[in-house]
Amino acid sequence: MKGKSAVVIGSGIAGLAASIRLAVKGFNVTVFEAGSEPGGKMGEKSILGYRFDTGPSVFTMPHLIDELFELCGKNPRDYFNYSKLDPVFNYFYEDGTVINAAHGAEKFAEEIALKTSEKKETVLDYLAACETKYKLTHKVFLERSLHKPGNYLNYETLNGIVNFRKIQAFKTMNDANHKQLKDPRVVQLFNRYASYNGSNPFHAPATLNVIPFIEIGMGAYFPEGGMYAVISSLFKLAQEQGVEFKFNTMVTGIITANGKATGVRTSETAYSFDVVVSNMDVFNTYQDLIPDAPKPKLTLRQPKSSSVIVFYWGMMKTFPQLGLHNIFFSRSDKEEFNYVFEKNRIFADPTVYLNISSKANAADAPEGCENWFVMVTVPNNSGQDWDRFVRQTKKNVLTKLETFLNTDLKSLIGCEAILDPRRIETETSSAFGAVFGNASNSPYSAFLRHPNFSSKIKNLYFCGGSVHPGPGIPLCLLSAKIATDLVK
Ligand SMILES: Cc1cc2nc3c(=O)[nH]c(=O)nc-3n(C[C@H](O)[C@H](O)[C@H](O)COP(=O)(O)OP(=O)(O)OC[C@H]3O[C@@H](n4cnc5c(N)ncnc54)[C@H](O)[C@@H]3O)c2cc1C
Structure with a gap:
């Protein structure tokens, strides 16, 4: 095999995205997957004529999937389609209130004003503040490595610092929601978004109120054929890019020499690669695959989601x-x-x-x-x-x-x-069965997620929900982008 080679450990959504991006960069890519199918948490199962998506069901920011097809010079619509949801969610309360949450701030606020004591203007102001948070943070916190000093020297970071108060990093979601909203049913509705990354709204920073903006403002979607269609289409794309998949193959160790990752080991044999990307939960990567490597103790000690x-x-x-x-x-x-x-x-x-x-x-x-x-x-x-x-x-x-x-x-x-x-x-292989890696229950959580690279072992990179920028389909896709952009 000619050219440089890369291995991706795991075929979760981030592993698939990383494999495609590395193939586009010209690497010969092999994905080792312990399970029998791609997708990881984003799987599917069929029982007696019923089909279930086993993991994610809320699908946002589909443009991040489209981007992968476009990167390969393909039309995403030839592979998978999706439609915008409206209404997005039906909320049921014990007092009999039912809120049919519509897409878009205006319609959403109207429905809330109709069904609760909250005023439409208050909800609109609240959602506008969520949008501001998103605009101030997404480039700095979601789309780049937080662990490369050079990434702080730009307009977006400066703008974030100037407007730091609006990000509400030192207020909890619940406190911010209570301050802006009066009706307890509406506060509860917005507090629930903390569970999207396995956190506690009574501790998590109000910065996470970007999530309702993503869902209500940017929109939630349904992929034609169900959530697993996203995985099937990415799997197909990866294969077309020449990515080789080895299923039912658990990686048991990352091989290192002279401070560099040089390959992986399975129970059967050892393989050499120029670049190693782990899509395995980072806690377990350190514990099981590189047990002798120096550990980022503070990061690994953080409470799990x-x-x-x-x-x-x-x-x-x-x-x-x-x-x-x-x-x-x-x-x-x-x-x-x-x-x-x-x-x-x-x-x-x-x-x-x-x-x-x-x-x-x-x-x-x-x-x-x-x-x-x-x-x-x-x-x-x-x-x-x-x-x-x-x-x-x-x-x-x-x-x-x-x-x-x-x-x-x-x-x-x-x-x-x-x-x-x-x-x-x-x-x-998710540490402690936590769905979302570390919890985001402190203002510092974003900085204490593991970077997308190892600072101790060259050529070792990380993607997936347990590392920067975090869990959920969109962030996992961004983790793959950040990690592979760092690969020289
Ligand atoms: C029930 C549930 C509901 C969710 N709902 C949503 C939702 O509505 N919206 C949303 O955006 N997100 C949701 N999530 C979160 C989302 O599913 C995850 O953040 C995302 O799928 C994680 O992807 P990942 O790339 O980190 O890899 P994972 O899905 O964790 O997959 C990792 C893969 O690596 C493999 N692997 C691990 N170790 C090894 C090894 N040593 N050798 C070989 N292979 C290995 C595993 O077998 C697995 O296939 C939900 C998750 C769950 C479980």
Whole structure:
């Protein structure tokens, strides 16, 4: 094989994106994946005629996927399509309030003003502040390495510093939301966005209020065929760029010599590469693949994000009152987050997220049926009795949804699969089964995520949700861009 070679450890969305970008740079790229399919947390499964996306369901910033096709000189529309959602979310409260959150600040604010005591202007001002935060931070915090001093010498950083007060890094999300909004239902709606990166709104900096702007202002989308279509199309693109995939192949070590990464090891053999990119959780990369390397202790010691329990239920009935994305709120988000982050347990009345992709893609469930993805936020795995937690949570979730929907749901579940932190840990090698790497519960969290490169081992790079700029599809894609842009 001629030319330089690169290996990517893991085919999560960031690993796929990194492999494509390296191939475009002219590397001969090989991806080693422990599992049997690409996608990692972004997988899919089919049971008895129901198809489920196993992980992400909220799809934002699709232009970051398009960018990969364009980079390869392809028309993204020849590979995958998506449509904008409107309404985006249906929110259900115990007092009977139902908010059908529309796309775009104007319509969203109108709906909130109609259903709650919040004024339309207040919501518009709030969303404008979220947009300002996004504009002030995205170039500095999301699109570049925070760990290269040269990246601080530019207009965007200077502008961020001048307007630092508006970023609200030293205020919590909950405090900022309470200050700007009066109706507790609306505060709870916006606090929930902390769970998008596994954080606690009672500790996480209000800078994270960029998330509602991304979803409401920039838009949420549905990929034709479901979320896994994103992975299938990127996998196809990577193969067309000549990327070689080795599935069912766990990397057991990164080989180093003279302070440089020179290849990887599997249980069978050793392979030489010029560049190594790890899409494996960075905590486990240090622990399992380079145990003798000096560790960035402060970074690895940071508290981990929350995790999730997901019930995948094939429901033998349709529910016209539900949409694609539905939230059934807890009576107290303060107690709920306190249980998850302080008590390491699950609140008996959790906020329940119910995604039904068959609402947008009828083929995902048999006629007259729906595929329910029912998710609650839970602590990461510190050895709790998960069998008991899963049993209790299922009971609590069913009771809650049965009350809201006034239907006996148990008898309608035609098939079931369950995801819990133990499986997330073993199946995707995510430290402590945390879904989102480190939690963002302090103003310094962004700076304490691991960089996209190793400062101790040359030619070793990192991408994925556990490193800068963070978790979720858009940030994982940006991590791949930042990491591979650093590869010379
Ligand atoms: C239930 C759930 C819901 C979510 N909802 C959303 C959402 O709505 N929107 C959103 O944007 N994000 C969501 N996320 C988060 C999002 O899925 C992740 O941030 C993202 O998919 C992580 O991608 P990644 O590139 O870090 O790799 P991962 O998906 O973590 O994959 C890593 C891959 O590396 C492989 N691997 C690890 N170690 C090795 C090794 N030693 N050798 C070989 N292979 C290895 C693993 O098998 C795995 O395939 C959700 C996640 C979950 C679990």
